[in-house]
Amino acid sequence: MTIYIGGEDFVTKQIAKRLVRFCLPETEPEFEDLTFRVHGTRALESLGTMLNFAKKYPVVGVFDSDDNCIIDLLNRYLQKERNVDYAAINFAVDEAESWLLADRTGMAEYFGIPIDMIPSKHRVDKEISDHIPYKTSLYILTEIAPLSKSVSIRNALSFERPGKKPSTYNSIWGKYIDEIWNIDEACVNSDSLTGAIKRIRRMLLEKGLL
């Protein structure tokens, strides 16, 4: 069985694949990337085509909301289509990295830092990122990575130029997303991730795959 994924970068696509595996624990799905040639907002620009395809085939997309209203994003990138229930298009608030950070235990272990260094979600908050003053990925780079006990993580996430994401940024996330990231625990700290899981399960059910 092939599940078609979409995302705006390596991290979002890797998360999309892991979420599918989480929702289909008994099967070994194959994946095809619908957004393999486009990155960032250009991936969102192809959302309409992705949804056309999703009418027949199972599609899971993961994108960053980047602090935008999700309804606004859908309005911006989808001219006519408003009902996207037949696809599992998910927006991480505010970034996919906040879903990763939401597994505080896993993140603390992987980075080799005390769990207290990872922001926590207040009872009334919806997302762990609600109390992060700027983009989660930048927060990880500036506040968490420098404290890591792992030399390779520190190296991979050290800035080469101020304000520019390190060129080795993606290299640490594959292993974390696939082997360490505890989605159940992360869901406790992220409503948008919980919603994504529900959306993916519903889509798989509708497509007769669950």
Add this chain to the structure above:
Amino acid sequence: MLLVKTGEDTALKIRELGLKNWRNFGNADFELTNRTFIIGANAAGKSNLLDVFRFLKDVTVDGLQKAVNARGGIKKLRYLNARSQNYIEIFVRLTDEKKDGAVEWTYQLQFNSAAGKQENRDINIRLERITCQDKILLDRKYAAGDYLSNQFTFLEQPAMNGEYRVLYDCFKEISYVNIIPQLIRETDSFLPSAATEDFYGRNLLESISATSARKRDSRLKIINKILKMAVPQFSNLEFKQDENGRPHLQVKYEHFRPQEAYQREDQFSDGTLRLLGIIWAILDGSGVLLLEEPELYLHSEIVKQLPMFIANAQKSNIAKNRQVIISSHSYDLLDTDTIDLDEIMILEPGKEGTTIEKASSSDAVRAKIEAGYTPADAVIPKVTPKGIMDGQLSLFDFL
């Protein structure tokens, strides 16, 4: 009786290829169009598939034994998982479309190694069969006791192949091009290769030189036009011979000085030389042309226009009988809505060897096109190596 007289103008095109136990392919069969794109991941078998056509040429030019030996013997040729039926089979269906109604030909060859213990055993023909319009022209099987005749195809022997000389001519005309710019640039490189087939463009200049002036000028005019767009500083591509009679290509190179400079091929860029060589090959002659990953060295915008150039050339008088088979895994090459899914063959490696699927027979690929994706969007992800697509780690992650 000759079905087609020798010398009569024919335009045979290969329409179907069937394989058994050929390198990566345990059992494969696919159709070919005037322009066929063979798409697959690294090591999927693209070159091995093109090599079938080269093999057919080698059989007609050098004979079966030499064609097999040139590939390292039958052990190197035979599909690794070959089981009880361990002979190699090549089946080709061709049509001659220049006539009133197509004339259909088939050629089927089965061969195996002769019994014995020696390392380089001779190759025995198990079956050789030729038909034309359902008429069987040749149907020979392994002849027990006739050791020698089992080693030679009838097709390779002009004294035997009169009735099906058109097949012989068609296979002999197959050309393979994988231009290596450095070899064109090296002025002496053509000498050692002069007597052999020119896969890598060593003898491109010689070939241009050997073409009649009228044809050469008309082709260079086309190439000049294309080069002018690809390299705006270039103009007036000309054929020249130096004082020693060596052939050269020369262009005017415009720069900031009022008088242009002249450049010869040894000063051309890799991309310019490769583009030039590919275009020349498309325009040069008729028959089947095999292009191996033509996208190498070329700018993506040029690669995107290559399929349309081939189609235009095939519609023109210059290359109307050219059938072009292209191996690639380039996104840019397929990034156009002018390629039909019937023209794309997808190679998918699996435990039982590589399979070949016409892109149009995949429901998912068709659905992608209907959704608004280009053939490149629809097909290239299918040939992304599974390990990379599913991989927990990125390709160059060594942490």
